[in-house]
Amino acid sequence: MRNLLSHQYILPLVTVSLLALTACNKAVDSSNPNAATTIGVEIDDSVISTKVRSALMADELIKSMDVKVGTRKGEVLLSGFADNQMQIDRSAFVAMAVEGVKKVDNKLTLKEGKQTVGNKVDDSVITAGIKTAMLADAQMKSMDVAVVTRKGEVQLSGFVDNDTQATHAQDIAKSVSGVESVINNLKVKK
Structure with missing residues (x-):
């Protein structure tokens, strides 16, 4: 029998717990488009961010890049530095192909020169x-x-x-x- 406190169970449990605590402090007004998000939306955004990171890491052209991924209500924000324009374009394409992504705001920037x-x-x-x-x-x-x-x-x-x-x-x-x-x-x- 597996130990329920093994590492494969702790991270998802902590993530869901933190999201639940965050959402408990937010009031939701569905008539206000600027209203706080619900716990369901926050979990969905977290799942989308994870799927986008996984898709980027699985892509041969962009897997070595350090891309930051943020998601809010299905809008994905990509940032970081790329070696070439093809990596920037490919990152947006890969992110947009992930289920649940409504929009991609690609803020990746080209690297200047060689880094030591x-x-x-x-x-x-x-x-x-x-x-x-x-x-x-x-x-x-x-x-x-x-x-x-x-x-x-x-x-x-x-x-x-x-x-x-x-x-x-x-x-x-x-x-x-x-x-x-x-x-x-x-x-x-x-």
């Missing part, structure tokens, strides 16, 4: 610094913001509550040492 091991380490430190600063900031829901860094260029993506929060996230990122520029691909929840 030193650049990768520096970029990891920058990304960690931004995530730490966002976690320490009371205005930010940092778990909703994906951060990707390439040679000091930072991409922010995900879904935030309003334009003020998107601007604030960009300001936080700019304040971190080593950041050369910030591409703000954050979208306001609809």
Whole structure:
């Protein structure tokens, strides 16, 4: 008999539990298009994001890319850096083919030049610094913001509550040492 606390059961259980706790604090007004999402929609979005990530990883042309995937009410937001335009186009095509995807907003950017091991380490430190600063900031829901860094260029993506929060996230990122520029691909929840 399998142990119910084995690793294959813990992650889905934790994911569903966290989504349930998140949804419990949200009021739903179906007449308001800006109303909070229901737990069913949040679970659907989580499943869509997972399916898109799996489809991207299974594709030979794009499997080695570090693509961030966010989903809100069936709209998928892709961000990260690609080696060529074909990878950018293919990523959107693969994501759109996933069941449940209503729209794809492709914010992938072409990489500039070759990245060294030193650049990768520096970029990891920058990304960690931004995530730490966002976690320490009371205005930010940092778990909703994906951060990707390439040679000091930072991409922010995900879904935030309003334009003020998107601007604030960009300001936080700019304040971190080593950041050369910030591409703000954050979208306001609809």
